Amino acid sequence: MTDTSSPADDSPESTGDSPESTDDPALAVRGLTKRYGDTVALEEVDLAVDDGEFVAVVGPSGCGKSTLLRVLTGLEERFEGRAAVDGVDVRDGGSDGVGMVFQEPRLLAWADVRENVAIGLPGGVDRDDPAAHDRVDDLIETVGLDGFAGHRPGELSGGMAQRVSLARGLAYEPEVLLLDEPFSALDQLTKYEQQDNLLDVWRERGATVALVTHDVEEAAYLADRVVVLGGQPGTVEAVVNVEADRPRERTDKALLAARREITDALGV
């Protein structure tokens, strides 16, 4: 990934005072402030994510991590500042190319795993097409649920349901994939496996990924760049570049250094 070098020159931009580059970043957030009534969830957040970059957003609960993703998916219409995908404002259809894996599985209880995954297939795809079937079955296998395609969500454990949701997000083949703590319900082993799956998909598709997590280790292992949100309302506390080469070893010294840096920024 040659892209991984770019974050270095990006970090000043995250503070909001460098001039815009000519190419629009995949994700551009500037001076984003989001209020729910009197509660300010996010205040003056700046974030730029390059094409093909993998960014993790970490922070304590309630710092507005999820809100940031909701704005980017176009689920929040009212906010101050700018949020754009490939230069198009999320309120003007910029969010169309954005897929999201929610924190909760949010599956259709009446539909089996196969149908739930197929919900994610992009608009033009005929869901009854054999090729679409194969694709869905592949994804079910990718998330380690082969044999469960005909099961309903009620028959699955929380971790399995979360992986169905992950497969649905992957089926969408988005330009930008947002993930809201997608692995938090998984046991350690499955978590590692699914993290590597995500990295494979990211590499193959060259997608831009923004992952929200509270797991510092996960953030350092997966991301090119880690944005630390903090406080209430949430603001960007620090941006940590993870310098480790890919494919990474979980024990890489550079990862340890990045983790320390993130932890320091979180103030723990």
Add this chain to the structure above:
Amino acid sequence: MATTRETETGEGGLDLAGAFPDPDRFRWLLGLVVPALLVVVWHLLVVTGVFAAHQLPEPLRVVETLYGMAATGELWGHVAITLQRVFFGVVLGVSVGIVFGTVTGLYGLANDLLDPLLQSLKNIPSLAWVPLFLLWFGIGEGAKVLLIAVGAFFPVYLNLSTGIGNVSEDLLEVAEVYDLGRFESLRRVVFPAAVPSLLVGIRGGVGLAWMFVVAAELIAAGQGIGFLMSDGRVLARPDIIVGSILLFAFFGNLSDLAVKGVKQRVVDW
């Protein structure tokens, strides 16, 4: 991969669909105990003269009367016409209820326009409609079917409308994020999610249809279980009256069980 599956199946509880333990299977029989006791008490009360036989006949007398009418074939005509009225009334009421429920559930404007009116109409007792329906539609079958349809309409309308309006916001967001589009999100998310509410409504509608058919038949009919009932009063035959009540109870229950069965089959998640 295999390891993962093993650990997850262990905590997933996939064996839930297995056979039920034996005692539970016959549990429903317990529900028959109290009615059986009541019949015995009823019999004793009449035999010992607490109730005069011309006011309350013995249980066996009722059975004999029904059996006699069934044997001569007289009973079937009454039962058939009542069932037919209920059936067409339910079909009509449920259909219109689905249309109104869907429209008001989907469109806030339609809901604001129609819901207050329908909410107040639903409180009109069934008998209150009868004179008007007789005036408008005469004493033919049409009036009765329409009256029953009015009864079946309201529960379907109310439940479906709220059911569609209350589809989980979380799922709607999923539909939005994955760009399902209006049609697909209705087909795959909204309507399936509202099916349980619809069936609850249909169950209520069928129940009310039986109430309304009595109203219709008591007042203006030459045939039907309700007619049989009022005929029993005219002829001073309490056995016929009680027999008709039992017939209503039987068919009302049967139709309720049928809808419940459909519900359990359709809403099996």
